[in-house]
Every structure is written in C-alpha cells, then in structure tokens.
Amino acid sequence: MAATIRIPTVLRPAVGNQATASVEGSTIGEVLSALAAQYPAITGQLLNEDGSLHRFLNVYVNDDDVRYIGGVDAPVADGDEITLLPAVAGGAA
Amino acid sequence: MLTLTSHQRDAMIATSIRALPDEGCGLLIGHDDGTVVDVVVSENVLHSAKVYEIDPKVMLRTYRRCDDEGLSVLGVFHSHTHSEAYPSPTDIHQAPDPSWHYVLVSLRDVPSVVRSYRIVDGAVTEEDIVLH
Numbered sequence: 001m002a003a004t005i006r007i008p009t010v011l012r013p014a015v016g017n018q019a020t021a022s023v024e025g026s027t028i029g030e031v032l033s034a035l036a037a038q039y040p041a042i043t044g045q046l047l048n049e050d051g052s053l054h055r056f057l058n059v060y061v062n063d064d065d066v067r068y069i070g071g072v073d074a075p076v077a078d079g080d081e082i083t084l085l086p087a088v089a090g091g092a093a
Numbered sequence: 094m095l096t097l098t099s100h101q102r103d104a105m106i107a108t109s110i111r112a113l114p115d116e117g118c119g120l121l122i123g124h125d126d127g128t129v130v131d132v133v134v135s136e137n138v139l140h141s142a143k144v145y146e147i148d149p150k151v152m153l154r155t156y157r158r159c160d161d162e163g164l165s166v167l168g169v170f171h172s173h174t175h176s177e178a179y180p181s182p183t184d185i186h187q188a189p190d191p192s193w194h195y196v197l198v199s200l201r202d203v204p205s206v207v208r209s210y211r212i213v214d215g216a217v218t219e220e221d222i223v224l225h
Contacts, residue, residue: 008156010190056187058149065149085152090184091116091144092173 014042029072058085096128109172116145118171168194178208188212
C-alpha cells in the first residue's frame with residue numbers, strides 16, 4: 001500500500017526539505033517506520049524506542065487522529081493521506 | 094515582531110478568562126511577516142490549570158485552512174492563570190518551532206498582560222507586539 005505523508009515545516013529539514021513523502025505500509029506503525037528507514041534523522045521525532053508514537057506528534061489518516069483509530073496499528077489503505085503535525089503543548093507547570 | 098488588532102488581543106484575553114480555572118489556548122494564523130489574520134481558539138484538551146495542549150482536530154483543521162487561504166500558522170497563545178506572562182520551563186522544552194511566535198497571556202494581574210516571544214534552541218527572546 002502506498003500512502004502520501006504530509007510533513008510539517010518543522011520536520012522538513014530531516015527529510016531533505018520535502019513537503020510530502022510517499023511510503024509503503026499497511027499500518028501507521030509500518031508507514032512511520034518506513035519513513036524513518038528512508039530518513040534516519042527523523043526517527044526520534046516519530047516513534048519512541050518501544051515503537052509507540054512520540055508524545056509531541058499528531059498523526060492523522062485522512063481526517064482521523066490515529067490515537068482514536070488504533071494508534072500505531074491504525075490501518076492505512078492505498079491512496080490514504082497521512083498528515084504529521086507537531087502537538088502543541090506547554091503550560092505554567 | 095507580532096502585529097495584532099486590539100480585537101485579536103482582546104479575543105486571546107477573553108478566551109483565557111473563559112477557560113478559567115484551566116489554561117486557555119489557541120493558534121495564531123496570518124502572514125509570514127508576523128501579521129495575524131485570525132485567532133483560532135482551541136479547547137485545552139488537557140483541561141488543566143497547569144498545562145495545555147491544542148486540540149489535535151483544531152490543528153488539522155487550521156493547517157488545512159491555511160493551505161486553502163495561503164496563510165501560515167504563525168504561533169500559539171496560552172494563558173498562565175497565576176504566574177507571569179513568560180514561558181515556563183515546560184513551554185520552552187516543548188516549543189516545537191523556532192519560526193513560531195509564542196504568546197503568553199497572564200491573568201495574574203489586572204489588567205491582563207499579553208507578551209510575545211521567540212523560542213529558539215531553548216533561548217527565549219521577547220518581541221514587540223504592535224497593535225493596529
């Protein structure tokens with residue numbers, strides 16, 4: 001399955017300044033691992049060492065936040081658009 | 094430099110007051126020269142007086158809107174309910190983008206204080222807010 005990943009500005013330096021990348025995979029975990037294999041510099045910003053999603057990354061398949069559709073096991077179909085965005089968080093604590 | 098209308102500034106303060114006792118937050122969208130076109134309010138999905146996170150649905154919707162309208166996400170605002178309008182260690186550690194404007198609204202004092210910062214590699218620099 002080939003999916004297109006939209007890369008946010010802040011992560012583009014790690015992928016040769018591309019706005020999109022095309023990768024193979026049938027789950028979000030597979031797709032992100034494939035992206036990391038292609039661009040090792042991005043690895044630590046996508047997945048934790050245990051294979052879970054990085055806390056400060058939002059990942060969407062089309063319109064769905066993957067946290068609500070299975071996380072790294074969320075299915076990816078041919079032609080799906082995957083969007084990565086930074087999770088924006090902070091606070092006085 | 095961040096350029097805002099007084100209405101946009103007031104909208105950030107109003108959002109922060111409405112969110113009490115939690116921190117309020119939202120995204121700033123506009124032109125790359127730092128002129129804000131709109132303040133996009135988000136729910137604080139952490140529902141906390143100490144931490145905030147922009148709703149991931151608002152993130153996706155806002156980035157798509159910016160693509161459609163030729164705008165950029167310029168940064169984020171959030172409130173500190175009982176501390177000064179200065180980035181906390183959490184804010185600095187979690188600042189994702191060196192090109193962003195980080196606006197802090199402090200409700201500690203009356204009137205509320207709104208200040209804007211750049212955060213690059215952990216270094217915080219205050220910038221001017223120009224009201225027009």
